[in-house]
Amino acid sequence: MTEAQADPDGPGAHWPALRFGDRTLTYGELAATASPLAARVTEAGRIAVWATPTLETAVAVVAALLAGVPAVPLNPKSGESELGHIVSDSAPTLVLAAPGTQLPPTLDALERVDVDVDIDVRGTGAASPATGAPAAIGHPGLTPETPALIVYTSGTTGPPKGAVIPRRAVAATLDALADAWQWTGDDVLVHGLPLFHVHGLILGILGPLRRGGSVRHLGRFETAGVTRELSEGATMLFGVPTMYHRIAETLPDDPALAKALARARLLVSGSAALPVHDHERIAQATGRRVIERYGMTETLMNTSVRADGEPRAGTVGVPLPGVELRLTEEDRTTAVEAYDGETVGEIQVRGPNLFTEYLNRPEATAAAFTEDGWFRTGDMAVRDPDGYVRIVGRKATDLIKSGGYKIGAGEIENALLEHPGVREAAVTGEPDADLGERIVAWIVPADPQSPPSVDELADHVARRLAPHKRPRVVHHLDALPRNDMGKIMKRALTHG
Incomplete structure (x- = not known):
């Protein structure tokens, strides 16, 4: 002052x-x-x-x-x-x-x-x-x-x-x-x-x-x-x-x-x-x-x-x-x-x-x-090696254990958003008998008449991150549920 x-x-x-x-x-x-x-x-x-x-x-x-x-x-x-x-x-x-x-x-x-x-x-x-x-x-x-x-x-x-x-x-x-x-x-x-x-x-x-x-x-x-x-x-x-x-x-x-x-x-x-x-x-x-x-x-x-x-x-x-x-x-x-x-x-x-x-x-x-x-x-x-912190998600909703790996939903969401056919994205996990949990993507497509397929998005994520981080299931939505601060309310997403 x-x-x-x-x-x-x-x-x-x-x-x-x-x-x-x-x-x-x-x-x-x-x-x-x-x-x-x-x-x-x-x-x-x-x-x-x-x-x-x-x-x-x-x-x-x-x-x-x-x-x-x-x-x-x-x-x-x-x-x-x-x-x-x-x-x-x-x-x-x-x-x-x-x-x-x-x-x-x-x-x-x-x-x-x-x-x-x-x-x-x-x-x-x-x-x-x-x-x-x-x-x-x-x-x-x-x-x-x-x-x-x-x-x-x-x-x-x-x-x-x-x-x-x-x-x-x-x-x-x-x-x-x-x-x-x-x-x-x-x-x-x-x-x-x-x-x-x-x-x-x-x-x-x-x-x-x-x-x-x-x-x-x-x-x-x-x-x-x-x-x-x-x-x-x-x-x-x-x-x-x-x-x-x-x-x-x-x-x-x-x-x-x-x-x-x-x-x-x-x-x-x-x-x-x-x-x-x-x-x-x-x-x-x-x-x-x-x-x-x-x-x-x-x-x-x-x-x-x-x-x-x-x-x-x-x-x-x-x-x-x-x-x-x-x-x-x-x-x-x-x-x-x-x-x-x-x-x-x-x-x-x-x-x-x-x-x-x-x-x-x-x-x-x-x-x-x-x-x-x-x-x-x-x-x-x-x-990161220089001490920078990168958040990968919430323990309760964003940590996915799949095939022996601990995977953060956040980095997969960022990768999905780099796809030109994706306007919004959220990632969750759901039970899988083989993997423990499988990765599920919830997508608001850029063009609702021509949404990207699960194979297209899986290949996109695998190229950018790693094969074990690719989504196995994709749901297409009109909008993602958000609270007053704009945070995605993942608990409102239901698997169907």
Whole structure:
């Protein structure tokens, strides 16, 4: 942070902090809006935030951080059952929402507090750009272990679990990313991600605030918005693979988008693997490489390709500063020592970026950690000789044991996506009496009238990878099932 930014009466208070569409708050206005709200909720225990992609959500979370009260971001698209579970489990006393927002009946029992960001806050000049930084706000009773957020997991293996994320983890992750990405107060971030999860909220909103920079939220992702913001001074873009896929599809017919992306300092993708094919299309059109990082709700960020490192497609880079990472065998304790780009192991991590516990779930918390404090991610990966990590899939859904080999679904998916007849691809395993498991490909063909055959795709994969990694079964679909973050929901794929 510069001297001008650190001075609460200096020009930094008038610098833009948050912009959503045509609505902007400077740092001084953010303080003037969030501070009285923080005073209002200080004794609330826990507060729910109706996390629409709006200024009001960002202000509500900053107010919660100022007050030292854990915020529970609620996905506005959650169904009645899921929302009811989250509210019952986290037991907030208040719900913060934008004025005029219609909330579902599930929240009727909670006291509602409207977040009014349209009050007259001009000329306050009462804050430095550190207002949003967890390490620089709050009352003296707060500690690094004080819960900042309770973020609920996707619930793919049962009801969503509330990951209690302490202030220490938020600060550690954002500062480690500042090192890896050379992220400063001069950066202006543009993104169109939802604000009820780690990527959109912690990285996308609290990250720029901690650096003293700015964020411009698109409200809703559109390539035209990306073009506009990167052409008007934004330096970084955060997105998920579905967004970058849309960008890759649009680039051939949109030279303005290509020019805007070429101006960006950093293009970051996360939440799921970005197909190598999309990496290459974007790089060819813009001259810029998308970098990937790897994180989870429970761990925040673990690894990233560094801004000063090689932006190698298909990898998530190296461990961030302060994060320990190891791969383990199937017993989940024996370390995999190989750095050969082939030997698969489960990723386990340890460091200040980790969550504290699953709320109300001591048994689940205990099961998630080894006795010596490593968190079991359930993600499978290999390591290249130079330490770059390549994720090959989830232990539960993406590790296929076929013919004596351990095979990651991710590399087969990338190979399939290089076939011109494949628009989207997912790979799973199904029982096979001879092989143990056979590889099954789920394909959205580029031309539904002429989809590629199983033999054609099997030969394609065998040439690129190895014969034992070829799919034995191919299903053709109109679309792959995805969640709000664009992740493919493989449990929704049924063999038929």
